[in-house]
Amino acid sequence: MRLSVVGTGYVGLVAGTCFADGGNHVTCVDKDAAKVDALKSGNVPIYEPGLGEILRRNMKAGRLSFTTDLADAVANSIVIFIAVGTPEADDGSADLSAVLSVAGQVGKHMDGYRIIVTKSTVPVGTHKKVAAAVKAETHHPFDVVSNPEFMKEGAAVDDFTRPDRVVLGTDNPAVVEIMRQLYAPFMRKRDRILFMDPASAEMTKYAANALLATKVSFMNEVANLCERYGADVETVRLGIGSDSRIGHAFLFPGVGYGGSCFPKDVSAFVSTGKDVGYETCITAAVQETNHRQRRAFAGRIIDYFGERAATTTLAVWGLAFKGRTDDVREAPAIDAIRMFVERGMKVRAHDPEAMPNAHRELASDAVSYFDDGYEALADADALVIFTDWPEFRTPDFESVKSRLTKPIIFDGRNLYEPLFMARLGFEYHSVGRKTVSQEAGDH
Numbered sequence: 001m002r003l004s005v006v007g008t009g010y011v012g013l014v015a016g017t018c019f020a021d022g023g024n025h026v027t028c029v030d031k032d033a034a035k036v037d038a039l040k041s042g043n044v045p046i047y048e049p050g051l052g053e054i055l056r057r058n059m060k061a062g063r064l065s066f067t068t069d070l071a072d073a074v075a076n077s078i079v080i081f082i083a084v085g086t087p088e089a090d091d092g093s094a095d096l097s098a099v100l101s102v103a104g105q106v107g108k109h110m111d112g113y114r115i116i117v118t119k120s121t122v123p124v125g126t127h128k129k130v131a132a133a134v135k136a137e138t139h140h141p142f143d144v145v146s147n148p149e150f151m152k153e154g155a156a157v158d159d160f161t162r163p164d165r166v167v168l169g170t171d172n173p174a175v176v177e178i179m180r181q182l183y184a185p186f187m188r189k190r191d192r193i194l195f196m197d198p199a200s201a202e203m204t205k206y207a208a209n210a211l212l213a214t215k216v217s218f219m220n221e222v223a224n225l226c227e228r229y230g231a232d233v234e235t236v237r238l239g240i241g242s243d244s245r246i247g248h249a250f251l252f253p254g255v256g257y258g259g260s261c262f263p264k265d266v267s268a269f270v271s272t273g274k275d276v277g278y279e280t281c282i283t284a285a286v287q288e289t290n291h292r293q294r295r296a297f298a299g300r301i302i303d304y305f306g307e308r309a310a311t312t313t314l315a316v317w318g319l320a321f322k323g324r325t326d327d328v329r330e331a332p333a334i335d336a337i338r339m340f341v342e343r344g345m346k347v348r349a350h351d352p353e354a355m356p357n358a359h360r361e362l363a364s365d366a367v368s369y370f371d372d373g374y375e376a377l378a379d380a381d382a383l384v385i386f387t388d389w390p391e392f393r394t395p396d397f398e399s400v401k402s403r404l405t406k407p408i409i410f411d412g413r414n415l416y417e418p419l420f421m422a423r424l425g426f427e428y429h430s431v432g433r434k435t436v437s438q439e440a441g442d443h
């Protein structure tokens with residue numbers, strides 16, 4: 001099949017590349033000429049494990065190309081995916097301007113029947129707006145399909161090619177067959193496509209993200225209570241996760257959720273409620289709890305150093321919103337570093353992939369960057385951990401200790417065992433567990 005994917009970000013680039021790998025001819029379109037130029041030379045502008053190799057293989061096979069020319073792409077494709085951003089607008093709703101602008105341009109350039117698939121995350125009801133935007137520009141027939149994406153950054157290729165489910169919202173049985181063919185290469189073991197009406201497909205995406213965010217905020221609330229009562233949230237997590245009705249996934253307390261999806265999607269979900277006069281109490285509380293959690297972790301570190309803040313240097317491991325990605329959008333680490341710098345602290349930062357993006361985002365002389373995580377520790381007064389990159393899990397603790405001025409760790413991801421850390425001689429602060437120091441390890 002001949003397809004176009006408009007928007008070559010985390011979602012569009014992975015989807016386009018994987019569809020090409022499934023044997024289709026895919027044209028990826030982006031308005032960012034520099035990005036398109038890089039892609040044309042086989043360079044992937046984002047960090048996503050495994051993507052570069054598949055991309056270059058399919059370019060070589062002549063199945064994958066990149067352009068800024070939407071008109072040409074639309075003329076040569078039967079199916080057009082819209083995968084542009086839907087950022088948070090000032091009022092908390094999803095900003096649909098890019099999606100609707102692309103829809104209008106597709107309408108303008110189509111010269112016959114087309115299937116227009118919305119892959120961007122869009123609020124319930126958007127399929128009607130997309131259809132109206134296309135219709136305003138064309139007299140040719142078309143179908144609009146809602147196909148929200150559930151991939152996780154850092155595992156996006158795997159998620160796309162081995163999805164838990166593919167959600168497709170359409171009322172037209174003829175379109176069902178075409179979409180089924182398109183996703184067939186990723187359904188080898190068993191069919192995991194869920195067809196539904198477009199509004200339900202749009203709602204499914206928001207409901208999924210709102211529920212996942214709820215789990216995170218709920219566990220953060222449990223962790224905060226554990227801290228105050230001397231309980232250990234890690235054992236509580238195992239205790240509740242073992243219940244098959246609850247399960248272990250997504251029950252990790254930490255520094256609050258971030259990234260390019262949860263914050264804006266939770267906000268848009270609340271906003272869609274307001275649009276119809278319905279107060280989404282749970283989701284609004286999830287959002288509030290998350291704001292509190294994000295500030296609380298950084299606040300605790302600032303309070304710890306108190307008057308000494310202006311002469312304190314912190315080493316920070318992890319700058320993206322989670323491990324295995326370079327994406328710093330709404331990353332808790334970025335907000336926290338801003339708070340540290342405001343208090344006069346110096347920051348020595350390390351992240352395996354996100355340093356260029358963090359550097360651009362923070363643009364601060366008080367933050368220096370180190371390719372080697374151990375170098376970042378030199379003469380720092382504490383190590384602060386924000387993400388769970390595998391290489392942070394089992395560092396050379398002796399080396400960590402010898403480089404810090406005092407062996408103090410603030411771990412926002414509960415990567416280590418408190419008693420083990422105490423035995424190693426660390427003062428170890430984590431989330432929802434007792435703070436331990438060397439004396440605790442001696443007992």
Ligand SMILES: NC(=O)c1ccc[n+]([C@@H]2O[C@H](COP(=O)([O-])OP(=O)(O)OC[C@H]3O[C@@H](n4cnc5c(N)ncnc54)[C@H](O)[C@@H]3O)[C@@H](O)[C@H]2O)c1
Nearest residue numbers: 007008009010011030031032084085086098120121149153
């Ligand atoms: N990032 C994720 O993990 C993820 C997962 C699931 C769903 N989503 C959703 O997918 C959508 C895209 O997210 P993303 O993270 O890939 O975004 P992104 O910001 O990484 O990429 C968007 C791309 O679209 C391009 N673009 C914007 N307007 C355009 C236009 N008019 N014409 C052509 N190109 C245009 C931008 O230049 C950019 O390259 C969002 O709605 C997001 O919520 C993202």
